[in-house]
Amino acid sequence: MKDIKRVVITGAAGFIGSNLAHYFDENLKDVEVLAVDKFRSDEKFSNGNLKSFGHFKNLLGFSGEIYEGDINCAKTLAMIEKFAPDAIFHEAAISDTTVTEQGELMRTNL
Known part of the structure; x- marks a missing residue:
């Protein structure tokens, strides 16, 4: 990861995303x-x-930048583009298999 200097983590307040954020922060x-x-x-x-299940408490102590936004929103995507990441860890997802809003599920998960 020596050439990677800027990383975006979507779903960063979830279990996997927050652990990944803290890993970067610490290591x-x-x-x-x-x-x-x-x-x-x-x-x-x-x-x-x-x-959404992400909770702010999962990011307590994280020293990076936190942005509250929906990845399906143009404003959020513009923020990510402006940040100019070298890598994106896409952890935002709808994991509920009973969701009938299939369009939203596909936009979020893909």
């Missing part, structure tokens, strides 16, 4: 990290399940 201090997450809210899918 690869020369890499700038932009942690992107939609964060938990009361927003729900039509099946009644929450749309």
Whole structure:
């Protein structure tokens, strides 16, 4: 990873994303990290399940940059583009197999 200087982690407040963010923070201090997450809210899918599970507490102590935004939003994508990452770790996902909003699921997961 010696040529990678800027990294984006989507879904950074989730279990995997937050552990990855903390790993970079603790072990690869020369890499700038932009942690992107939609964060938990009361927003729900039509099946009644929450749309986002990421919790800010998972990023407590993280010293990189944190950006609150939905990766399906043009403003968030512009922020990521402006950051100009060398690598993106895409951890944002809808893992609920009962979600019927297939378009949103595909946009988010792909």
